[in-house]
Amino acid sequence: GEMPLPEEELKKYLLKPTLEREDVDKKLPQWVEADMQQGAGLVQRRLRAEGYLNAETLLLPAPVAGPDMRRDLTLEIKTGPKFIFGQASIIGSPPELEKLTQAEMTQAHGTPFNEARVQQIQKRLDSICTEHGWLHAVTTADYTLGKAGGTVDVVFRVQAGERVRITRITTHDGFSRGAKRVLLAKFRPLTGQIYEAAEADFFFKRALDTGMFALLDTKVLPENGNLAAGNLRITGEETKPITVGFELGFDTFLGAQFGVTYKNTNWRDTGNTLAAELSYSMAGPVGFVSVTNPAVFNSQHSATLRFALEQFNRFEYDRIGTALTLDVARRLNQALSYSMFLGTSANTVSSRVLTLPQTGPADYSLMSLGANVMYDRRDSPVLPKKGWYI
Structure with a gap:
C-alpha cells in the first residue's frame, strides 16, 4: 500500500x-x-x-x-489505523497559568497521537507549574483508544498542590565565609517571595557574574515539613581564587610591551575581589590596583575602588598621572542596569622641547562625576538575532 x-x-x-x-x-x-x-x-x-x-x-x-x-x-x-489528538482539555490548572497551559492544549490538537507525546505534555504542564511556584504539581492524563483509529480526546488533570513561598536561604557548608556572604546577599531578595524560576535564575546569574563560582545549583526544599514554605538551598563549587597572568606584545606606537596581572576573587575570605596589573612599554609603566565588593553592605549593589598610575614618555613629552575612581553599579533586572561613578586624577607634565603654551600647566587635576544607564532587550548579548539596546 x-x-x-x-x-x-x-x-x-x-x-x-x-x-x-x-x-x-x-x-x-x-x-x-x-x-x-x-x-x-x-x-x-x-x-x-x-x-x-x-x-x-x-x-x-x-x-x-x-x-x-x-x-x-x-x-x-x-501500519494499522492512525490516531491523532482530538479535543485536549485540562482540569485543575491554577487560574494564573490558564493562558500558558491552554496554549499546550492548542498545540497538541490535530497532531499525531502517541504516548510519548502525552508524557511530554504532562512534563511540560508540570514544568509550567514548577516555574511559577507550584513545585509539587503532578499531572495525569486520561484517554481511550478506539480500534479503528481516528481522533483521541485527552483530559489532563493537574494536581497543583501548595504554591511555595521562599522563607529562608541557606548555603552548603563547604562554601568559604566570603562565598557565603556573597551568595546570601545576592539571593536575599527572594526571601518572602513566591518562587518564580525566572526571578531565581536572574539572581543565579548575578552570583556567577562575580567570578567566584565554577558551579552553582539551587534546590527548594520544604521547610520543616511545610510544603507551602521553601528553603532555597544553594550548592556548588568555588573557582580557584588566585590567578596570575603574563602578557607580551608589540604595538606600532608604544613599541614592545610586557606585563603581569593578578586577581584574587575572594581576598582574605571577604568575598571581595582584589585585582592588580602592571605593564611596561616604551612610553613607560602603567598599572592599577582595584578592590571590588560585589555586595556592598550585603545589598544588590557592587562597588569598585580603583587606584591607577600611568607614565607617558614619548616624543619629548613626559606625563605622570595618578587616578582614583569609585564605581557603584546595580542590575535591576535582566534588561535594566545602571552605574554611578566618581573619579579624580592628578597629573604632572614636563618637556625639554615643547613650551609652556604648548603643554599647558605643568600640574593639573581632573574630576569626573556621572552615571550610566543600560537597557538591553536583545535575545542574546553574544549573538543577538533580534531586540534592541540602549
Missing part, C-alpha cells in the same frame, strides 16, 4: 545501526541480522511517533543469495 512516510526516510532508520559500525563500508554495507532487527525496531518506533500506534514491522531476508553473493532484504510494514 501507500507508504505513510517517505521510503528514503524509513531506509535511513533501518540502516542506522548498520552504518554506525566503525568497520562498515557505507557504500556497500554488509548487514548483520541483529543490526537489521534493531533498525526495523527504529522504523516501528518512527511510525508509532506519527500516530500509527499498532504499526508492526517484519524483516524478510531473501532465502538465497544472488549471483553476486548479495542477499536481498525486504521490510514488511503493517
Whole structure:
C-alpha cells in the first residue's frame, strides 16, 4: 500500500545501526541480522511517533543469495489505523497559568497521537507549574483508544498542590565565609517571595557574574515539613581564587610591551575581589590596583575602588598621572542596569622641547562625576538575532 512516510526516510532508520559500525563500508554495507532487527525496531518506533500506534514491522531476508553473493532484504510494514489528538482539555490548572497551559492544549490538537507525546505534555504542564511556584504539581492524563483509529480526546488533570513561598536561604557548608556572604546577599531578595524560576535564575546569574563560582545549583526544599514554605538551598563549587597572568606584545606606537596581572576573587575570605596589573612599554609603566565588593553592605549593589598610575614618555613629552575612581553599579533586572561613578586624577607634565603654551600647566587635576544607564532587550548579548539596546 501507500507508504505513510517517505521510503528514503524509513531506509535511513533501518540502516542506522548498520552504518554506525566503525568497520562498515557505507557504500556497500554488509548487514548483520541483529543490526537489521534493531533498525526495523527504529522504523516501528518512527511510525508509532506519527500516530500509527499498532504499526508492526517484519524483516524478510531473501532465502538465497544472488549471483553476486548479495542477499536481498525486504521490510514488511503493517501500519494499522492512525490516531491523532482530538479535543485536549485540562482540569485543575491554577487560574494564573490558564493562558500558558491552554496554549499546550492548542498545540497538541490535530497532531499525531502517541504516548510519548502525552508524557511530554504532562512534563511540560508540570514544568509550567514548577516555574511559577507550584513545585509539587503532578499531572495525569486520561484517554481511550478506539480500534479503528481516528481522533483521541485527552483530559489532563493537574494536581497543583501548595504554591511555595521562599522563607529562608541557606548555603552548603563547604562554601568559604566570603562565598557565603556573597551568595546570601545576592539571593536575599527572594526571601518572602513566591518562587518564580525566572526571578531565581536572574539572581543565579548575578552570583556567577562575580567570578567566584565554577558551579552553582539551587534546590527548594520544604521547610520543616511545610510544603507551602521553601528553603532555597544553594550548592556548588568555588573557582580557584588566585590567578596570575603574563602578557607580551608589540604595538606600532608604544613599541614592545610586557606585563603581569593578578586577581584574587575572594581576598582574605571577604568575598571581595582584589585585582592588580602592571605593564611596561616604551612610553613607560602603567598599572592599577582595584578592590571590588560585589555586595556592598550585603545589598544588590557592587562597588569598585580603583587606584591607577600611568607614565607617558614619548616624543619629548613626559606625563605622570595618578587616578582614583569609585564605581557603584546595580542590575535591576535582566534588561535594566545602571552605574554611578566618581573619579579624580592628578597629573604632572614636563618637556625639554615643547613650551609652556604648548603643554599647558605643568600640574593639573581632573574630576569626573556621572552615571550610566543600560537597557538591553536583545535575545542574546553574544549573538543577538533580534531586540534592541540602549
